[in-house]
Amino acid sequence: MKEIYGKKMLEIERRYRFEDFHAPVMRGCDFDAKPMVLLLGQYSVGKTSFIEYILKRQFPGERVGPEPTTDRFIAVMYDKEDQIIPGNALSVDIEKPFHGLNAFGNGFLTKFEGSLCNAEILERITFVDTPGILSGEKQRLGRSYDFAEVTQWFVQRSDMILLLFDAHKLDISDEFKSAIELLKGNEEKVRVVLNKADQIGTQQLMRVYGALMWSLGKVIKTPEVLRVYIGSFWDQPYHIEENKKLFEMEQKDLIDDLLTLPRNSAVRKINELVKRTRLVRTHAAILSHLKEKMPMLIGKESTQIDLIKNLQREFMEIQRIKKIPPGDFPDVSMMQQKLQPQDFSEFPKESERLTKQIEQALSMDLPQLMKLIQPSHKQQQEVSNNPFAEIPWEITPEVKAGYDQIFFSLAPKGGSIPGHVARDVLMNSGIGVEQLRKIWELSDFEKNGTLDNEEFALALHLTEIAKNGGKVPNTLPASMVPLSKRNNIKSPRS
Incomplete structure (x- = not known):
């Protein structure tokens, strides 16, 4: 991934100032x-x-108590030696x-810190503790940053989000x-x-x-039912033990869920x-298109005002000319702002070389990455050597995720x-x-x-095959038929 991004x-991100409009340049640490x-x-x-329960130990900088204690975002990470790193340094x-957090300024960074400690699970996973959310005006007092925007930043980059509730305060x-x-x-x-x-009995639970x-x-x-883990996640004895077996099973399932994240x-x-x-x-197509629309000498200001006002019109024209799916375009109002x-006149012109370069990344390099996490030929051969083995689904669990x-x-x-919903995605x-x-x-x-x-x-999966120049079969081979569908029908297209 780092090689594809770098090469x-x-x-093209730097040429078309992608960072000024969407997201900072990615670093090696973002991939690692x-x-x-x-x-x-x-x-x-x-x-x-x-x-604490997951780490099986306390961690530097933690604050525990009945009243609001954690007033900052804390990234709990692995290191051989315990230490606290201030947000600005982190x-x-x-x-x-975490370099993207610089966008929120010192008001947030003074409320952010890293807690480094030696715990086995942290060698594979990082946890982010957040300020306890209050009610009413109390939740806004002393906040010198936008809580929603910071939370959104972490949500987009998290692999799992745990919503915690107290059984006594719902x-x-x-x-x-x-x-x-x-x-x-x-x-x-x-x-x-x-x-x-x-702390409550079975009926109340x-x-x-x-x-x-x-x-x-x-x-x-x-309408999808969220997975709920029930228990008391701390190292103290249970107050009421009638659900002890349930709690232990739930805690094991949660740990197993966490360990699948890597x-x-x-x-x-x-x-x-x-x-x-x-x-x-x-983004490159948008900026080069706007550059092309600008006059050479007279009327630049009025033309630019018109282009911004009617940006949706320009998006539709780019879709038609460049054959870019509508779902790939950014929010119109955000781009207008x-x-x-x-100054549109200073935007770079279209680069045929860079356009081919990024098309190659989309059509060849990135699909090839997905193949790297699919089962090896050796694993598939071992399955085929067993005459009674069920043919595995071609779409691996990792790709399916x-x-x-x-x-x-x-x-x-x-x-x-x-x-109609699926149609929009497939058309893209x-x-x-x-x-x-x-x-x-x-x-x-x-x-x-x-x-x-x-x-x-x-x-x-079939659209990916078609996009990469492969042939969509007239009849699905057994390896493409989902396991749950094989018992119901003899052939998907008989």
Whole structure:
């Protein structure tokens, strides 16, 4: 990933000032960073104690108490020696992935710090503890930064987001509700922890669980059921032990979930790099298009005002000329604001060499990366040597996890997405309608005009084959048929 970015993307990002409009230049630490787990919750729900429980030790800089104690963002990371690193130093450390936080200024960086400690799980995962969210005006007192914007920054870069609730306090404050709403499009990362559950009996716990799901259903607008881990995540004996076995099983499941992050993180990073590459391509097309529209001498100011005002019109023209999918374009109002102080005459012209370079990254280099995390030929040969072995699905769990991120971001209903929603995503692939029609026929096993997560993954897999110059089969081979579909039908296209 670092090589593709450095050789194929960095030059075009700098030429078209991508950093001024969208995101800072990526560093090696952005690719090398361990998976990140973000903890969100109201004050006194046990976020800090939860990290202690996972680490099996205390960590530098922690603050635990019944009243609001953690008033800052703390990145808990691995090091052989315990130490605390102030936010300003952490944000300029070239080995840490926090340089993007410089955009929030000293007001935030004084409320950010790194806690380095020697704990085994930190060799694979980084945890981010956040300020306990209060209610009413108290939550805003003393804040010299935008909590929502900072939280959004961490949400986008996290591999898992844990929402912690106290079994005794299920109310959701206005700011906590706003923080949860920032998770839109990242629902597949979210896990819920119902903490301090040992202090209530089984019957009350069932009622609390139901109330929690009802409250979350009003804030997180998705029909998919969130995974909830129930327990008391600290090192003290249980107050009520009747659910001890349940708590121990839940705690084990959560640890197992965390330990899968390093493997799934590779898929997420490739997916994020693909999205960035597509945005870079579109950004370059926008700036060179606006440059071309500017007059040589007279009327520059009025022309620029018109271009900004009618930016949506220009986007549509770029879509038509460059064949760029509409989903690859940035938000119009955001771009209008960013373009206001610019001089379009100074924008660079289109570079045919750089355009070919980034197209090669999208069509060849990045798809090749996905193949690196697929099962080896040797593993496939071992399966084929067993005459009774079931043919594995061609879409590996790691690749499927990336497709699932897209699927769940589309707000499926009843476990499926309707045809018109799937159509928009598939059209963004840039392949022809005839091929898309064929792909839909192969993917919609139930013939009900919707796609579940496996059918959607298959459709995306087939579009990738087509985009890379491969041939979409007339009949699906067994290796392409999802395992759950094989028992229901003899052949997907018989």
